[in-house]
Amino acid sequence: MPLFEQKTPLEDAQVVRQVLRGRQEAFSLLVERYQKPIFNFIYRFYGNYELAQELTQETFLRCYQFLKSYDPERKFSTWLYTVAKNLCIDELKKQRAAREVPLEDVLPAIDARDVEGAVERNAQVQCIRREEDFKLLEALQELPPAARTVLLLHYFQGLSYQEIGETLGLPVSTVKIRIFRAKKILLEKWHELGGEGEIPMQGQG
Amino acid sequence: MLFCEDVELMLQDYLDGYLLPSQREVLEGHLRGCQNCGALLGGLTSLNGRLEGFGDVEVPTGLSQSILKSLPAQGYSPPPLRRWLVGGVVPVLAVVVIAAGFLFTGRFELHNQVASRVVDLFVSAPQAASVAVVGDFNGWDPQRTRMIRSNHEGRWTARLKLPPGVHQYSFVIDGSTWVPDPGAKSTLPDGFGGLNSVIIIDS
Numbered sequence: 345m346p347l348f349e350q351k352t353p354l355e356d357a358q359v360v361r362q363v364l365r366g367r368q369e370a371f372s373l374l375v376e377r378y379q380k381p382i383f384n385f386i387y388r389f390y391g392n393y394e395l396a397q398e399l400t401q402e403t404f405l406r407c408y409q410f411l412k413s414y415d416p417e418r419k420f421s422t423w424l425y426t427v428a429k430n431l432c433i434d435e436l437k438k439q440r441a442a443r444e445v446p447l448e449d450v451l452p453a454i455d456a457r458d459v460e461g462a463v464e465r466n467a468q469v470q471c472i473r474r475e476e477d478f479k480l481l482e483a484l485q486e487l488p489p490a491a492r493t494v495l496l497l498h499y500f501q502g503l504s505y506q507e508i509g510e511t512l513g514l515p516v517s518t519v520k521i522r523i524f525r526a527k528k529i530l531l532e533k534w535h536e537l538g539g540e541g542e543i544p545m546q547g548q549g
Numbered sequence: 550m551l552f553c554e555d556v557e558l559m560l561q562d563y564l565d566g567y568l569l570p571s572q573r574e575v576l577e578g579h580l581r582g583c584q585n586c587g588a589l590l591g592g593l594t595s596l597n598g599r600l601e602g603f604g605d606v607e608v609p610t611g612l613s614q615s616i617l618k619s620l621p622a623q624g625y626s627p628p629p630l631r632r633w634l635v636g637g638v639v640p641v642l643a644v645v646v647i648a649a650g651f652l653f654t655g656r657f658e659l660h661n662q663v664a665s666r667v668v669d670l671f672v673s674a675p676q677a678a679s680v681a682v683v684g685d686f687n688g689w690d691p692q693r694t695r696m697i698r699s700n701h702e703g704r705w706t707a708r709l710k711l712p713p714g715v716h717q718y719s720f721v722i723d724g725s726t727w728v729p730d731p732g733a734k735s736t737l738p739d740g741f742g743g744l745n746s747v748i749i750i751d752s
Contacts, residue, residue: 355734358749362715368624370715373735373747375613383608397609404616411625480599499600524561531592 356420364411375404378421381501382428388496389432391485399435403428422510425497429511433489483533491526498523551579556586564593665710666750670718672696672730675703677722682707684718684745691721717745 356377362370382403387396406427407414414423484492497503497511505516505523512519556579562568563576580587674680680698681691686709696705717737720728729736733746 358751359715361751362749364625365713366624366627367714368620370749371620372613372617372737373715375616376737379613379616380605380608383612384605387606388603393609397612400608400612401616401619405619408620477599477603481603495600499597500603520561520565521558524557527593527596528589531589531596534596 357416360411360414360416360420363408371408374407374420378424379404381421382424385425385428385496385501386432388481388484388500389492390435391481395435399428399431402431406431418510419507422503422507425501425503425511429493429497432493436489479537479539480530480534483530483537483539486533487526487529490522491529494519494522495526495530551575553579553583553586556580556583557589560586560590560593563590564597665712668709668711668748668750669706670696670709670730671704671706672720672728672732673702673704674720674722677703677705679723680705681721681724682709682718683721683727684716686711686716686718691724696720711748711750713750716748716750718748719745 356374359370359373363374379400383396383400386399386403387393390396403424407424410427414420484495487495493512494508497508498505503511505519508514508519509516514522556576559568559572559576563573568576580590670682672680680696682694682696683689683691687693694707694709696707698705717739718730719739720730722728727743729744730746733748735747735749736744737747739745
């Protein structure tokens with residue numbers, strides 16, 4: 345199994361240097377290292393497997409094209425996530441603008457009339473343990489993109505507040521608030537879709 | 550008297566364990582009396598557990614190949630070559646890599662006008678009768694770079710001269726068993742279901 349767990353940012357910068365010196369084959373090291381987390385981020389964003397494949401490819405291509413603008417002082421991973429996130433947001437805007445796109449292509453690939461079948465088919469692919477989690481993902485994918493992004497980056501991709509701040513260009517305090525607010529909205533959405541989650545009433549001081 | 554709006558701002562820090570004991574006391578005091586905030590905290594706590602419980606999905610097969618194929622055919626153009634002083638060997642601090650792997654002796658030598666770096670590879674294989682290094686620098690030929698068994702309990706070594714770049718390699722034990730370098734920091738799939746070890750030489 346590839347031994348990429350404890351890599352320092354310097355290693356990635358070293359590989360980037362090689363690519364910029366003409367050794368295109370070195371780029372494959374970065375692809376091998378990051379394709380799974382990037383794919384997972386995009387896949388969880390939409391719940392659409394084919395779209396995730398397309399956008400993952402696009403993410404790495406863009407990174408290659410803009411490799412000279414990568415600042416070795418920052419983590420390569422957060423730079424990759426920034427590109428991926430921007431692609432996801434752009435894609436959403438595109439889909440909303442092109443109203444002729446059928447709703448099924450925008451929403452996650454779940455057939456509401458055949459939830460049991462869908463759960464079975466998707467459980468393997470999505471690594472879902474039970475229907476509750478299925479509903480949670482559905483709720484997640486209905487959140488506004490900013491909320492979706494911070495939750496995915498923190499809870500699914502394991503990025504720290506610091507790293508998320510680097511990815512989104514935000515101070516840590518703002519990241520924390522965003523995550524908190526996103527979770528509140530998620531709780532409500534989840535409840536709306538029939539999932540668990542107590543729904544707090546508006547505060548009365 | 551703590552208002553619910555203030556409590557909400559503290560809840561995230563509370564969940565992360567960042568509140569001072571005095572702040573925690575005040576918050577817990579509010580929570581005891583306020584059902585709404587208590588419900589919110591309960592919801593958030595169970596949500597945390599759920600969100601952290603999702604596993605990763607596998608990437609589609611062939612994703613990395615299709616990514617690499619989509620890159621422009623021409624790589625980046627390298628910067629102009631730096632010429633080292635003629636008169637050859639420039640001693641530099643040796644860099645020692647902990648754990649079996651390779652040892653940079655730090656000597657740069659002129660080798661067809663490209664500065665190569667001397668690299669010592671070593672591997673522990675006490676049972677082996679022969680060990681060779683194969684890689685993209687010697688045509689993956691086990692005859693070309695045989696390793697020498699040192700006296701030190703089954704340790705085999707080989708000295709390579711490698712130009713700057715990314716080099717894939719592997720060890721071949723007794724002429725037939727291919728083994729990646731356990732000390733290598735990076736690996737790449739070899740296209741046959743196994744792994745090649747990778748060395749990167751900076752210029």
